[in-house]
Amino acid sequence: MAASRTSAPTAADIAARTASRRINFAKIPEPMQAPNLLALQTESFDWLVGNSTWRQRVNAANAERPDSLPSTSGLEEIFDEISPIEDFGETMALSFHDHRFEDPKYTAEECQEKDLTYSAPLYVVADFENFQTGEIKSQTVFMGDFPLMTDKGTFIVNGSERVVVSQLVRSPGVYFERATEKATDKYVYNAKFIPSRGAWLEFEIDKNDHVAVRVDRKRKQDITVFLLALGMDEAEIREEFKAYPALTSVLDEDRKVTTQDEALLDIYKKIRPGEPPSVEAGRTLLENFYFNPKRYDLAKVGRYKINKKLGLAADLADSVLRIEDITAAIKYLLALHAGEESVEGVRDGEIVEVAVEFDDIDHLGNRRIRAVGELIQSQVRTGMSRMERQVRERMTTQDVEAITPNTLINIRPVTAAIKEFFGTSQLSQFMDQNNPLAGMTHKRRLSALGPGGLSRERASMDVRDVHTSHYGRMCPIESPEGPNIGLIGSLATFARINPFGFVETPYRVVRDGEITDETLYLTADDEDRHVIAQANVELTEDSHHFVEDRVLCRVTGGEPALVAAAEVDLMDVSPRQMVSVGTSLIPFLEHDDANRALMGANMQRQAVPLIRPDAPLVGTGMERRTAVDAGDVLVATKPGVVTEVCADFVRVANDDGSETVYKVAKFRRSNQGNCYNQLVVANEGEHVEAGSVLADGPATEGGDLALGQNLLVAFMTWEGLNYEDAIIISQRVVAEDLLTSIHIEEHEVDARDTKLGAEEITRDIPNVSEETLANLDERGIVRIGAEVRSGDILVGKVTPKGETELTSEERLLRAIFGEKAREVRDTSLRVPHGEYGIVTGVREFDASSEDAELPAGVNRMVRVYIAQRRKITVGDKLSGRHGNKGVISKINPVEDMPFLADGTPVDVILNPLGVPSRMNVGQVLELHLGWVASRGWDASAARKAGEEWALRLPENGVSAEPRTPVATPVFDGVRGDELMGLLSSALPNPEGLDLVQPDGKARLFDGRSGEPFPYPISVGYMYILKLHHLVDDKIHARSTGPYSMITQQPLGGKAQFGGQRFGEMEVWAMEAYGAAHALQELLTVKSDDVNGRVKVYEAIVKGQDIPEPGIPESFKVLMKEMQSLCLNVEALDHEGNVIGLDDADDDGRRASEELGFDLGRRPGGVLLSTVDEI
Incomplete structure (x- = not known):
């Protein structure tokens, strides 16, 4: 019956289930491997x-x-x-x-x-x-x-792991643009020299065909003045620009400026108005702006771009502007204005015609990676x-x-600059260590934000949009959903960065219609000149020729067109070349809507590592590569024999005679508070090759990325409990710890020197019962293995109180007991509200020890690590890999879950309405292929019969045993007819029953009644992830706690131990129901009536009637505000008498003194023992 399900894999099973056993349904051979992902x-x-x-x-x-x-x-x-x-x-x-x-x-x-x-x-x-x-x-x-x-x-900075994100910025160079002037609808032409460091130089042809220059983004000036200032005379200008009367005609007009000295003075007056002009000052100004290497730097990339654009042959080491660059740029701009198609230039030492065209700033040929x-x-x-x-x-x-x-x-300025960058720069980020994929994606991230980049407020739609030049370079799918959408992207799988910082992608070379195995890396602007076929174009059996005479290709500008096969000169190397690593892990991506694929790619990074990792039955073939390149899987660096295996190291005798000891990380805390643990999979005596997996990391199994669990899923409604994407799961998932994760929190306390004396870590804490101190050792530190809850003491600490005037009795006590009677207050480290777990580690640092590097003034520091084992529970968020996310609404007993004909109950019930409107059909195809992979299949009969789908299966994929992992790479995976065929050839269960029909649906029975459901239901195995949005981190309640200093209202948020906000709209609802007393209570004694809330607490404790509310503090704040505006506002009672409004501090202090306790302190810090005396 239900026991027919396979049991949890043993260590031997895990070692056997490596990526090599995964059957890959790819049809297209790839001529190259993806480069190293890091x-x-x-x-x-x-x-x-x-x-x-x-x-x-x-x-x-x-x-x-x-x-x-x-x-x-x-x-x-x-x-x-x-x-x-x-x-x-x-x-x-x-x-x-x-x-x-x-x-x-x-x-x-x-x-x-x-x-x-x-x-x-x-x-x-x-x-x-x-x-x-x-x-x-x-x-x-x-x-x-x-x-x-x-x-x-x-990088490890101050003990925490950080990543420096690569920045996508506009490349230095020269850019030509055309804009339409709104008033006249005429074109305005613009050229800009943008350096890596220094002043901009802009040329402009306005609606009246007048050529002007703008130096350092200041006022416009006539172009001839600028050329004269550079040292050209009138004759040279006429000769240089004789083909362009728009410029030379200016020389025929009556002009004030005719010599270089006059030009320099004119420029200086406009750039530095108010300063006394001189020829030398003008010359120095221009020199510093554009011709001084200390002040102006095009960088090699800027010089390369200028040479390429204008057809020049200047040395790449020329980092400043030359007069030739300026004249060539003006000619190019005038040619654009005149509508010419090309200008004369030099490339590779030969005179060529350089195409005249406008620049698209969003093109990846004009944006580079820093x-x-x-x-x-x-x-x-x-x-x-x-x-x-x-x-x-x-x-x-x-x-x-x-x-x-x-x-x-x-050296201080240098070290300070480096420290500032790693500590505070927007591009130096706390590493996302949620799982190996999260870390990998973080390292491959490209950001347009940061110093020298864009700001999210000013970024337009054009900058954020997907561009044709992104193909094979930047993933069109993986990007954040919020305000950063399109500004933060991810490098495509096969992309690499060239020495100038431009993103390159590889292509196969095609010569005269023959596809070679030669690959060529191209930047986005070089690619524009080629005709490129896609990787999944139909080829002959030898994989070197096109089947069709006309091939669908990408031509100039990224547009698709049908082209004769002989005209094709390049071809994609892989169908997955356009997507990032995260996106390439989504099976059947080609059947998902892009919006949901984006969510799927992002949510995989939020998956929490589970205590029983399970590699996906339906993968894409990128699982092993991602896990190994991420660096969280321990791999052998040299071939050899494993001589010793231990929990925290593996010793390998290498074939070259040397020995390597590989350290295994055990139960560390990751940046996100997850458990970072490596598990050895190599066996003693085993021979390993370089690259063999020795130990699995978090969220990996047998070297494959394993972010979630393969669970039996049914698409059906159940008592309305999966309304609005809610999810119903079986108690089996909880009982067998399939979705259980370990989370480790770090708590730190330090003992410092204060003005009143040194703080002390001790077990001797005032006013604390022995029962509370039960888990502390003699030093006052909690013992490892202790189970703690919120409010429990982790480290006992006392701080000296301010000395007060001692009475004679106290002086006698001080004389008898010495320092022991000294006044101290309890400042112990306690478990924060809402947290619990088992103490797994304690680390002590003492300033007196040699290797401890503590901050100044800190004598001792103690860190306590608390681990929680979090089982899946109602309110936790689950998701698939296709953007199909939901929150658990009910955990059903196994006996109540719908079951298959052999008695196997399903693990998860999803709402079928989550598929059609979201258009992420990939999840349904994954479900069907998951069923085939879990059952195994035998298509040999169909292959013998010559069925087309069976003939397309790989040699090792004609038949397979149960629970054989498969790979369906993106854009090159299992096709519809193959999936139908595989479903029909799935192996029956041990009793010989075909539980799922060839259309992927099964007859399910109601677990409560045993009756079959009226219609067949889609059932299969889907890969389910447990996301980091856990209900334990979010659920929160408060009765009393801290209040805001000014308004005296409760703070907000779980971190501040705040209350629930009863906002404007909620007040309207209460008003609509006429619930005046309840509303008054909410707005006064439950909020900011300082005196009233203390009296209410007293009344509750003493069992008396609740007193009348007083005046809320916010009303007093409003009155003070109005009085500050010179408005004399007074509060009057019914008889017209002025009501005295005391200060909140006075109210609270008086109430606290009367009652003997303080409501404004946090749990764990409230001494409620005094309440009994009320």
């Missing part, structure tokens, strides 16, 4: 620090194609830029070279434990040269501790430029004879 982070940081990994990569790439990668690291660039630092008289200079890193003081794990930053000391050789004496002093200078990236692409290395580099550059100023000042103030590099250099 390369976006690791390669960028390797370039910054210039380590050996980066050197090897550069040497390999440049050996294949010279100058394909830059051979200068990020830090080398900065030291070269800043060197030499000369004094104001140019008599001495300081230069830097040969930086190096020493080994980090602590490992990454130790830094996490001790709240330190994982970093290595950076040293650089500094040379001080005195030009007058020719003397050179050389020293190795310590430049501070430089944060290092871990192998997982993260990855982690570049972001840190720009921060270091800022720090170094601050240091440069200080060095110059010290050169002038110090004695020349005594100067050494060490005396000149102050």
